Every structure is written in structure tokens, then in C-alpha cells.
Amino acid sequence: MTLQVDMPAIDASGVARRFGRRWAVAGVSLRVAPGTRLMVTGRNGSGKSTLLRVLATASRLDQGTARIAGFDLATERAAVRRNVALLGHHSYLYEALTARENLEIARRFLGAPADRVDALLAEVGLLARADEPVLVFSAGMRKRLALARALLQDARVLLLDEPYGELDPAGFALLDRVLDEQRRRGVTVLLATHLLDHGRALCDEAIALEEGRLVWSGPAALLPEPGAA
């Protein structure tokens, strides 16, 4: 089923997730049009990661409803997963295996063509180290590999949780290039980040979270400094 132009890529209503006595995400509602780049900001512990994880179906939905790429989060989980890729705080990598082996595993599950692995390794600049175990990789290299793995999924919606954190300047530029490429393909991107200036320049829209609640939304260029809103 192709994504209809007028259907939102993300349509969330009252999305909430609690951990014990605390609502990490406390009723977030938003509607994101396809192809939008949305910046998600907020202090540490404001619920950015949890929100992304819930939308990716990595974490359960305790309250509320959401439709991703037209599929219901609670009842059509497999379809949502086919359309969403998450690049989160966990790399999803097997440390004992090589970079290439890790991508090969994902490729086989996805049924992607065999040449995609080397192409992606080249794109993220890891082709030369492809046959080394992930165990010896630096944090930045793991991030690049995790990025390659996420791109392998060819998802309509890409959720990035503070991806610039461990990247060196070359990696920074790489990710910017990747996001441009995804833009050309009409992919919707949610970018959780602390780099406000960079985000304002890169993204179309922005939301700010505080204590799991949406406290601000609007064009990214107008995002106020924290404490100013």
C-alpha cells in the first residue's frame, strides 16, 4: 500500500508510556505530514527517546493511539515495523560479529539485494574495516554501522535519537548527506537532538518536550532557546 499524499506519516493522539510512578511520555499528540523533517527537543529525561521508541514499536503504548504510515501502532505492529527504522541509543549490533556480518544478518531478514551491504558500508565509510568485529569499533564507527543498518530497512519513516552525538566532523557531514538523500526520497524524519542551531537549519518543524508533555510546536526556525518559551 503506498502512502497517500494527504495521509499523515505520523498521526499520534495522547501517546503515553509510564515507567513505574512516572509518565515518561505523558500524552503527546502530533500529526506529521510525509516528507517532513521534525526536530524533537527537550532536556534530558523529557521523554524524547521514549517517544521515538514508542513510535517505533520498540516500547509499548500504555495509553493513546497512533498511526504510522497509515498503520495502527497497537494492532498492525508488523506493518508499522516494515515502514519505520529507528536509530536509537542501542546499536542493535552483535559485538562478536564483523560489520559486514551484522549487515548481512539484517539484509537476509529484510530480503534486500546482496549488493546493498557493500554499498551501504561504502556510503558510511566502513568498507575498509568491514571484516573486523564490532567489538573493536569506536563509538563513532558503531554509530555509522548502526546508521547503515537503519538505512538498509528502506523505511518511509526514519527516527533518529541524538545521532550526531558520537560522530566526528566527517560523520557529521555524512549524516547531513544521508538526510538530504532521504529528503529526496520523501522519507519522513524525526530527529531528536540537543544541537538546536544545527536542528533549526536542518529541519522544517520542531516540537519541544518537557516532562513527557508537548510544550511547544511550530516551524523549526522559530524554536525558542530553552528557558525562553
Next chain:
Amino acid sequence: MAHGKRPHYYVALGVLLLLWGSTWGLFFAPAETYMGDVQRIMYVHVATAWNAMLALTFAFVCAVMALWSANTRWDSRLEASIETGVVLSALLCMQGAIWAKPTWGVWWDWDPRLTTTAVLVFAFGGILALRQFVDDPVKRATWSAVAAVIASADVPIVYFSVRWWNSLHQLQSSPETVSRAFHWPLRINALGILFLMIGLISLRTRVAALRREAEQAPPLPVAVPHGASLAQGARS
């Protein structure tokens, strides 16, 4: 949440019936011909056995319902019935040992039913231990239900394997035979333990439900949906 007094009445009724049946069985029923007074333990042993199995069967039902339904009350019932079942099963094993020592001279005679019960004590007791180490209530409910289903499915296999294993060595009779004439104290005790059990499981379910409620944040008020609506900006 109902906080009626009914479970307390069940407990009181159960205790009274137990006192009646046990007094009758211990002091007024005639002694058994071959085994003598030792056999009197049957008045409580058989009653405990029926109810222990009933409790664990109910636990299985609660486990299936907990996996199938979104109602969290089933998890509270599951916790209560497993706990009650484990206690009754442990009592059963102790009663079996108390009977075996004067009869056979050993504390444990590897009777298939009792040995299976002992395995069940560990299996379901392990589930109670599992619950202590899982903080998330939803995961805790799902995992204990899964474990309870698997443990319940295992019961017949355990029984047959032990029975078989035992039959090759020993031909001892099981301490289950109760002479026809002495049914009444047994039935009264069984009914007594049943009421006691129902009352205790009800009360324990309440405690479990209250604890679960206390450890989770209360549900959020359902917000009027007026969230952010973001269209693609004029950027490219």
C-alpha cells in the same frame, strides 16, 4: 474496587468447618484397622490435596485469562492463587512426610503424587520468585502467566515420569485409601479448606491489585486531541 466482607465470612466458615471435621476425624471417628491412628491424617491430607490441585488449576485459568484479556485483575488473581496453591502443596508434602515416617520409617517414600506435588512447589514457587525480580507490572504479569501455563502443561508429564520411575523400584501403596465409612469428616474438612481457600484467595487478590495500583502512575486524563499539526514547510 469492592471491599466487601464476604471473603472474611468465607474464612470464618472455613475455619469452623475445619474445626468440626478435624475434631470428628481426630477424636471421634473409629481408628483404621491396619494403620491405626496414623491414618487419621487422611482427614486433612486428602482435603488439602483436593484444594491444592484446585488452587493450581485456578492459577492455570488465571494465567490463560491474563494472557488473553487486558484486565489486570487476572494477574492479581494469578498471584493469589499461585501463592495459595504453593502453600497448600507445601503443606501436602509435610503431611505426607508426617504420615510416611511412622508408616515406612522414612520421611519420604517417593509416592508419585506427592513427588509431583513437591516438583510443583518448586515450579510455582519459582514463579513467585520471578515476580520479585521483575519491576515492570505488565512484563511481570505476562511472564508469570507464561511460566504458569508451561508449568501447568508440565504437570501430567512430571506425574507420569515419576510414577513410572517409582514403579520400577517400589510397590508401596499410596496413603490415599480411606475406608468408605469415614467419608463425612473428610468431606467437611474438604469443604472447610475450600471456603478458607476462596476467602484467602479473594483477600490476597485485593492486596495484589492494590499493590499494583500503588506502584504505577494513575492513568492520564484523556486529552482533547488538539496536538501539533505539522505540514511540510517550504524548504528544499
Next chain:
Amino acid sequence: MKALWAALRKDLLLQWRTRAQAAAVYAFGASALLLFSFAVGPQAALLREQAAGFLWLGLMLSSTLTLAESFQAEAEQRALEGLLLLPASPRALYYAKALANTAALFLLGAGLLPMMVILYDAATPRVPPLLGIVLLGSAGLSAPGTLYAAMTSQARARQTLLPLLLFPLVVPVLLASVKATSLIIHGDPMGQLGSWTLLLTCFNVIHWSLCGLLFERVVED
């Protein structure tokens, strides 16, 4: 089916890469067998008679290490979650992992057989049936073991929880495997081997289907 094959490749590859740990588990199992003989004393007849019991106890104790370790790689960087999100079928992931664990336990058990022969003087020419029982027993330990290993890898106090949950459940596997192994070693005048094998098979059928169905509930948030 494609997912099962992909998952199996992954699990076998992981096992191959971490084979040093498998060697350590074997050393543990072998030393357990040695300790049993010290506990009993140098009574050759007694050791020989109980050899099957010691073998399977050793294998059961070692299996907790193998099973727990099989989910270590999955939990480190949440690789299992990553696969589920691709999406990958939880059932395929379970069966692949359980099959890989069966293979690992089978190799372990087969490797401990020579130890049993040496330490307890319990040899038998009937090696194929013996290996068959080791395979059935390994499968029986692996089916519920894989499910509980997945569970406990996410919980606290995982080292104590896994044996606590698993051992009562696999009592039939222990009984049947010990009996069958004993009959193969010492002779089977009354032809009971078939019945014990049937019991092991029934256990396997029930648990491989049940645990496969329930695995999804254990690993999904």
C-alpha cells in the same frame, strides 16, 4: 521459513564466534563429573551403576551456562529487539535459537560421554542409541530453557532465576534421560527403553510447540 533460516545462520555464526566460551562450559561439565566421583568415593561398582545420573546432572548444570550465554549477545546492544523491529518473526527467532542451543547441548553431552566412560567405567558399544538419547535430552532442556533464558536475560538476578525456573520443569527430561542412558549402558532385559524414549519425545513435542507459541509474549514489550 526464510526468517528461520536467516535466524539459524545468525545463531550458529554467533556460537562459532564464541566457541571459546563453549570450551569453558565443557570444562565446567567435565569438572562437575569429576567432583561427583570425589563425592561418592572410589567405589567402582557404585560409580558405574550411577554413571547415567552423574552424566545428566553434569549436563543439566552446564546447560544453564550455555542457555544464559545464548542470550547475552542478544541483550548487550539489544540486538534481539533490533531483529524484532525489522520485522522478524518472534517464532522464527525462537526456533532458531532453540535449535542452536540443542546443537550446543548435544555437542556438550556427546563430549562428556568419554569423561563418563573414563571416570565411571561406564562404557557401552551401543553408541548410536546413546547419542540419540543425548539428542532428545538436549532438545528437552533446550525448548523451555531457551524461553526462560530469554526471560531471565531481561530480569534482575538472572543467574539464580534461570535454574530456579528451569530445573523443576525439566524433571521429566532428567528422569527419562537418566533411565534410558542407564538401560543402554547396563542392559535392558524388560525392554523399557522404548517407553522412556516415548516420554522424552512427548515432552519435546509439547514444549517445542508451547514455548514457540509463547515466546513472542516474552520478548515483546
